Amino acid sequence: xxxxxDRRKRKRWWDDESTDxxxxxxxxxxxxxMKMFSDVTPExxxxxxxQHQLEEIFKQLQKNPMVWxxxxxIGPDGKMRLNPFGNLSPDGSPPVVRDEREPLIDVMEQDxxxxxxxxxxxxxxDEINVKVTDYSVTIQVESTNRKYAKDIDLxxxxxxxxxxxxxxxxxxxxxxxxx
Numbered sequence: 001x002x003x004x005x006d007r008r009k010r011k012r013w014w015d016d017e018s019t020d021x022x023x024x025x026x027x028x029x030x031x032x033x034m035k036m037f038s039d040v041t042p043e044x045x046x047x048x049x050x051q052h053q054l055e056e057i058f059k060q061l062q063k064n065p066m067v068w069x070x071x072x073x074i075g076p077d078g079k080m081r082l083n084p085f086g087n088l089s090p091d092g093s094p095p096v097v098r099d100e101r102e103p104l105i106d107v108m109e110q111d112x113x114x115x116x117x118x119x120x121x122x123x124x125x126d127e128i129n130v131k132v133t134d135y136s137v138t139i140q141v142e143s144t145n146r147k148y149a150k151d152i153d154l155x156x157x158x159x160x161x162x163x164x165x166x167x168x169x170x171x172x173x174x175x176x177x178x179x
Contacts, residue, residue: 022079022080023080026072026080026082067085067101068085069086070082070083070084070085071083071085071104071105071106073106083104083105083106083107084102085101085102085103085104085105086101099147100141100147100148100149101146101147101148101149102148102149102150103118103119103120103139103150104118104119105117105118105119105139105150107152107154107155109155109156112177112178113175113176113177113178114154114155114158114175114176115174115175116172116174116176117172117173118139118148118171118172118173118174119171119172120139120141120146120148120167120170120171120172121146121170122143122145122146122170123141123143123146123148123170124143125167127141127142127143128140128141128167128172129141129142130163130172130174132158132160132163132174132176133160134157134158134179135153135154135157136151136152136153137151137152137154137174137176138150138151138152139152154176156178157178157179158176158177158178158179159176159177159178159179160176162176162177163175163176164176
């Protein structure tokens with residue numbers, strides 16, 4: 001019985017057939033995005049004043065680089081989740097570079113706890129501000145070199161008095177007990 005439990009625990013999430021379908025859907029999404037961009041001109045994206053807007057974006061980039069990406073993972077419901085990070089909004093509007101970046105975040109739900117891992121490179125521990133409510137966590141960093149900000153919705157209500165944090169080598173870990 002213990003061997004069977006061990007095998008189940010060792011089963012990799014990417015071996016699951018439903019994950020294959022999710023990755024195929026993700027690949028179709030990327031192909032569709034690439035197709036959309038292959039037919040788009042700067043004027044289509046930025047309007048008739050494209051040249052001026054692009055010059056403004058490049059001026060901003062000299063001060064603050066554009067960062068946007070996402071991490072992919074499997075949530076507790078077994079479905080793929082995409083978690084964006086960076087300092088751009090991927091909402092289809094012309095890019096606006098924000099002063100603050102969204103850090104790369106991973107939220108893990110356990111039976112009795114929620115654990116958040118945030119990558120905050122180049123930050124000192126005393127520059128990090130964490131605010132916790134029953135259903136969310138806000139991380140803000142104000143430093144001379146970097147600014148980060150992220151609001152995180154939690155998968156379950158938590159006890160706000162149970163917060164434990166640790167910070168080492170640019171990695172912030174927040175542990176919260178479920179209510």
